[in-house]
Amino acid sequence: MSALPRVSVVLLLVLVAGAIVVPWISPHDYFTPDWDATDLPPTFAGWHLLGTDDLGRDLLVRLAWSCRISLLVALAASLISLTIGVAWGAVAGYRGGRVDAFMMRTVDVLYSVPFTPLVVVLTVLFGRDLVLLFVAIGAVSWLDVARMVRAQTQGLAQREFVIAAEVAGVHPAAILWRHIAPNLAGVVIVWLTLTIPTVILTEAFLSYLGLGAQSPLTSLGVMLADGAAQMRSRPLLLLCPALVLIALVYCCNRIGDVLRARHGN
DSSP, X not given: OOHHHHHHHHHHHHHHHHHHHHHHHOSOOSSOOOTTSTTOOSBTGGGBTTOBOTTOOBHHHHHXXXXXXXXXXXXXXXXXXXXXXXXXXXXXXXXXXXXXXXXHHHHHHHHTXXXXXXXXXXXXXXXXXXXXXXXXXXXXXXXXXXXXXHHHHXXXXXXXXXXXXXXXXXXXXXXXXXXXXXXXXXXXHHHHHHXXXXXXXXXXXXXXXXXXXXXXXXXXXXXXXXXXXXXXXXXXXXXXXXXXXXXXXXXXXXXXXXXXXXXXX
């Protein structure tokens, strides 16, 4: 591994550690207003190392919580899409024929559904909830992995060990679980590392529009929206979450590129 991917791994670990540790050791929380400490610049007085926002809430703690929530949404939504996509693509690729045609035409139809209006409709029907955000992102992002897994499964279905299992009378579900799924692990891990940054950006975009995390909860998108409203008077409120978002997306993308190159070799 070259120096640049190592830096990406270290930076990502630092961000994750900060998201976990900072709220735990800080005397402040992310939601309680302190009207006596509004709009403070970075100062060691009161341990406001990055200052406070217009409600007196500690910026560093809110940034750590935002990073935590954004990573949680990304991981949860990615796991949801992974579960659906791998199961769908593996079944379609292994069964083939009409089953494959029906399942992949379903994927094509879902590709035509616009994502943001779908989230707006779900929000109107079920309310603004973080769990809904997991489901909404995960329920759409599985389409790509389903196609990828289908193509890989079609190749694996012609391998000798799968044909031998079929001749031995092994149930198709057992073949998918024992023989095909383990051989998909490498591709799926690469896909996961490349999808997490996309989900992070999607969550930030939805939260920026007010469709994601709701007050008093915070996320990087919420902080970006708050900072954009005060970018001239308090540029730090916009700069800090923007830098954290850029760092998260870059690190995940860089690690994913390295894993994809190794898998391809």
